[in-house]
Amino acid sequence: MATTxxxxxxxxxxxxxxxxxGHRACAGCGPxxxxxxxxxxxxxxxxxxxxxxxxxxxxxxxPYTAWKVPWIHTAFENAAANASGxxxxxxxxKRKGRLQEDIDIIAFAGDGGTFDIGIQAxxxxxxxxHDFLYVLYDNEAYMxxxxxxxxxxPHGASTTTSPAGKVIPGKRQYKKxxxxxxxxxxxxxxxxxxxxxxxxxxxxxxxxxxxxxxAFLHVLAPCPRGWRYDTSKTIEIAQLAVxxxxxxxxxxxxxxxxLSPQSKIVALKPERKRPVKEYLETQRRFRHLLTPExxxxxxxxxKMTDKRWNKxxxxxxxxxx
Amino acid sequence: MTVVSVQQNVLALNGDEAVAxxxxxxxxxxxxxxxxxxxxxxxxxxxxxxxxxxVDTEFVCTESEHSALTACLTASATGVRTFTAxxxxxxxxxxxxxxxxxxCRAPVVMAIANRALSAPINIHCDHSDSMVERDSGxxxxxxxxxxxxxxxxxxxxxxxxxxxVLLPVMVCLDAFFLSHTLENVRVLSDDIVQGFVGLRKIPxxxxxxxxxxPFRLDPENPITIGPLDLYDxxxxxxxxxxxxxxxxxxxxxxxxxEYAQLSGRRYGNGLIETYExxxxxxxxxxxxSTAGTxxxxxxxxxxxxxxxxxxxxxxxxxxxxxxxxEALESVRAIAVMDRSNSFGGNGGPVFHEIRHILYDSKTHxxxxxxxxxxxxxxxxxxxxxxxxxxLGEISETDRVESRVHxxxxxx
Amino acid sequence: MTxxxxxxxxxxxxxxxxxxxxxxxxxxxxxxxxIRDPEKCTKCLLCPMICPDSAIEWNRNTxxxxxxxxFCKGCGICxxxxxxxxxxxxxxxxxx
Numbered sequence: 001m002a003t004t005x006x007x008x009x010x011x012x013x014x015x016x017x018x019x020x021x022g023h024r025a026c027a028g029c030g031p032x033x034x035x036x037x038x039x040x041x042x043x044x045x046x047x048x049x050x051x052x053x054x055x056x057x058x059x060x061x062x063p064y065t066a067w068k069v070p071w072i073h074t075a076f077e078n079a080a081a082n083a084s085g086x087x088x089x090x091x092x093x094k095r096k097g098r099l100q101e102d103i104d105i106i107a108f109a110g111d112g113g114t115f116d117i118g119i120q121a122x123x124x125x126x127x128x129x130h131d132f133l134y135v136l137y138d139n140e141a142y143m144x145x146x147x148x149x150x151x152x153x154p155h156g157a158s159t160t161t162s163p164a165g166k167v168i169p170g171k172r173q174y175k176k177x178x179x180x181x182x183x184x185x186x187x188x189x190x191x192x193x194x195x196x197x198x199x200x201x202x203x204x205x206x207x208x209x210x211x212x213x214x215a216f217l218h219v220l221a222p223c224p225r226g227w228r229y230d231t232s233k234t235i236e237i238a239q240l241a242v243x244x245x246x247x248x249x250x251x252x253x254x255x256x257x258x259l260s261p262q263s264k265i266v267a268l269k270p271e272r273k274r275p276v277k278e279y280l281e282t283q284r285r286f287r288h289l290l291t292p293e294x295x296x297x298x299x300x301x302x303k304m305t306d307k308r309w310n311k312x313x314x315x316x317x318x319x320x321x
Numbered sequence: 322m323t324v325v326s327v328q329q330n331v332l333a334l335n336g337d338e339a340v341a342x343x344x345x346x347x348x349x350x351x352x353x354x355x356x357x358x359x360x361x362x363x364x365x366x367x368x369x370x371x372x373x374x375x376v377d378t379e380f381v382c383t384e385s386e387h388s389a390l391t392a393c394l395t396a397s398a399t400g401v402r403t404f405t406a407x408x409x410x411x412x413x414x415x416x417x418x419x420x421x422x423x424x425c426r427a428p429v430v431m432a433i434a435n436r437a438l439s440a441p442i443n444i445h446c447d448h449s450d451s452m453v454e455r456d457s458g459x460x461x462x463x464x465x466x467x468x469x470x471x472x473x474x475x476x477x478x479x480x481x482x483x484x485x486v487l488l489p490v491m492v493c494l495d496a497f498f499l500s501h502t503l504e505n506v507r508v509l510s511d512d513i514v515q516g517f518v519g520l521r522k523i524p525x526x527x528x529x530x531x532x533x534x535p536f537r538l539d540p541e542n543p544i545t546i547g548p549l550d551l552y553d554x555x556x557x558x559x560x561x562x563x564x565x566x567x568x569x570x571x572x573x574x575x576x577x578x579e580y581a582q583l584s585g586r587r588y589g590n591g592l593i594e595t596y597e598x599x600x601x602x603x604x605x606x607x608x609x610s611t612a613g614t615x616x617x618x619x620x621x622x623x624x625x626x627x628x629x630x631x632x633x634x635x636x637x638x639x640x641x642x643x644x645x646x647e648a649l650e651s652v653r654a655i656a657v658m659d660r661s662n663s664f665g666g667n668g669g670p671v672f673h674e675i676r677h678i679l680y681d682s683k684t685h686x687x688x689x690x691x692x693x694x695x696x697x698x699x700x701x702x703x704x705x706x707x708x709x710x711x712l713g714e715i716s717e718t719d720r721v722e723s724r725v726h727x728x729x730x731x732x
Numbered sequence: 733m734t735x736x737x738x739x740x741x742x743x744x745x746x747x748x749x750x751x752x753x754x755x756x757x758x759x760x761x762x763x764x765x766x767i768r769d770p771e772k773c774t775k776c777l778l779c780p781m782i783c784p785d786s787a788i789e790w791n792r793n794t795x796x797x798x799x800x801x802x803f804c805k806g807c808g809i810c811x812x813x814x815x816x817x818x819x820x821x822x823x824x825x826x827x828x
């Protein structure tokens with residue numbers, strides 16, 4: 001479904017924040033940027049629910065709240081079930097004539113709450129077809145508890161539970177292809193986005209809200225503390241992830257997959273595809289890979305990135321390289 | 322008291338079906354559930370009501386009990402009436418969300434078909450599943466028969482949603498003995514039940530926008546539910562929950578009285594039911610369907626001139642402390658029957674409570690404990706007779722040889 | 733924050749929040765302060781959209797960008813990303 005929504009930057013900056021300042025996210029927080037951008041794309045009355053995690057904690061430190069929309073948090077593994085209950089309630093109220101207006105539902109969860117502990121509730125809600133947008137803000141580890149590895153942590157990253165040691169160079173496993181898993185649920189809309197491209201984030205949010213049924217938006221949101229880089233580099237790194245094809249941008253509408261402009265240009269002009277090393281070098285979570293001892297790991301990451309990129313190109317009916 | 326009851330039909334229903342019917346009649350907006358024996362019939366019957374267009378409830382078949390209760394919780398927070406049902410492992414899986422539900426003050430109603438916990442896996446009756454949740458902030462009602470299951474579900478919505486209470490309610494019925502056993506159940510008409518439960522009233526709450534707004538997720542009046550609440554305020558919120566529990570007994574009694582006016586049915590005072598207890602010298606205390614068997618034994622003993630009585634706890638949370646104390650204070654020897662055990666805890670949970678209540682009595686009756694019926698083991702009259710026989714000895718000798726017993730287990 | 737804390741009879745039920753986060757300034761977290769050169773600024777509106785703290789606003793009256801130093805945590809993203817290089821980060825204590 002193509003959206004008819006059009007916006008100018010001025011309209012968007014003038015729209016009051018529904019996720020406000022005064023939240024206690026760290027300086028340079030990528031997920032906070034993601035939430036701000038997404039909440040700028042709402043189209044009307046909206047209810048938000050959050051899984052336990054960084055964004056839940058920093059936005060609602062009692063008695064303060066950074067939310068100008070109705071908001072509920074219940075637990076870690078159940079953001080999609082929260083949304084299911086809200087959706088069911090709204091549906092029942094409408095059927096009984098106790099509610100007239102259309103209300104959108106957005107569920108936010110981090111990578112831990114999505115790739116790992118929340119995947120069962122997410123899969124169930126997707127299968128049942130509730131009308132809601134699920135936003136995965138992915139900072140690639142359990143940052144709220146102190147940088148532990150999750151199913152969304154990339155290969156080679158050093159975290160407190162996948163530390164780079166003398167014999168094991170960080171996380172051994174590759175990042176779970178969570179958005180592909182959601183595509184396999186045959187829900188109407190799945191997309192990836194990066195906070196480096198705010199218009200794209202907003203447009204995909206709006207599309208996710210507009211479709212009937214579940215939509216899944218996977219937003220890459222770098223974390224200065226966990227990825228170990230200077231707080232000013234959040235957007236730069238979020239952009240590099242796209243330019244290296246570590247995190248390509250695409251959307252799948254009713255099963256039709258297409259690359260978003262920022263990744264499509266790389267597909268069309270392969271010389272613009274930057275080596276993963278340029279991305280890895282920006283973050284001290286990968287620092288150990290830059291030693292002679294473990295540098296073959298960089299090749300492995302490049303190979304896996306290429307393999308996944310080529311698979312994506314094939315799915316988008318673009319020539320595999 | 323003169324009871325003016327309305328026209329009622331008598332239906333042959335098992336406990337689960339009686340629960341499903343009560344839910345159907347109570348104008349429930351959202352039912353979210355997951356199947357587990359022996360609760361499944363509730364969900365199946367309700368699905369049929371939905372499939373036949375007999376209810377306009379939104380029925381959500383979740384992928385787990387955890388999500389079922391979560392969905393009920395958030396639907397309830399959105400302002401509607403919700404119901405779920407579970408048992409055993411399912412309730413255990415809900416454990417985390419039980420606390421969240423009561424903490425969010427969501428008046429969810431849940432039926433529990435009490436079943437043993439694994440391992441080894443067992444589908445039959447005991448109270449291990451719900452007893453372990455006694456501290457979760459839910460009101461717990463244990464019923465004796467299917468009729469009471471039906472009546473209690475209807476009352477539960479009124480109790481849970483009362484603004485002075487605003488707590489979730491568990492109605493516990495014994496697996497198979499009640500859940501699967503046909504009984505004649507007198508049922509009220511749909512109109513009468515709907516009139517009794519009414520529309521859910523939403524209390525007001527102070528919001529971060531400095532307004533008093535309905536306590537629900539409403540885009541026109543946004544509120545934040547479920548924040549990070551640290552050492553500066555968490556304790557105050559828990560104290561509020563205790564206060565809500567303190568309000569519950571009066572509300573339970575009032576709703577019970579009002580319902581009795583309609584139905585003609587009473588279960589003691591709504592909190593406890595006493596049976597031949599007034600002049601009793603020896604008495605048993607139990608929850609659930611065992612009370613039926615125990616009453617028969619009491620009748621038999623009374624016919625022989627033995628001053629035996631019975632106290633059935635109907636609400637375990639809130640614990641009707643004053644009622645229990647008053648009812649048992651003048652009894653000489655008391656046997657508390659527990660259909661669950663607290664391993665290493667010197668007796669079962671009901672025993673702990675009853676003995677604790679009687680610690681403050683001047684008469685200091687002897688209180689002993691019988692753990693029985695685990696995993697659905699039958700509790701025949703003969704065993705109950707044995708318990709009263711033991712009580713007779715204690716009463717006579719004024720001595721307790723052994724405090725905690727296991728009734729019906731092979732040596 | 734020395735205001736008297738409320739007792740259990742006073743606070744709203746269920747942990748419903750009763751203060752907006754905008755009552756909680758985070759500007760004092762800052763070590764570096766963004767300073768904009770209005771001459772260089774093209775008002776492209778990128779910085780308000782990539783600020784994690786809603787600390788860069790569009791003022792409708794002045795038709796211009798303005799920083800909200802009550803909330804700016806000084807992360808430096810705006811300075812790093814500004815295509816016109818119109819924002820520099822300065823150490824707080826360096827200011828007169």
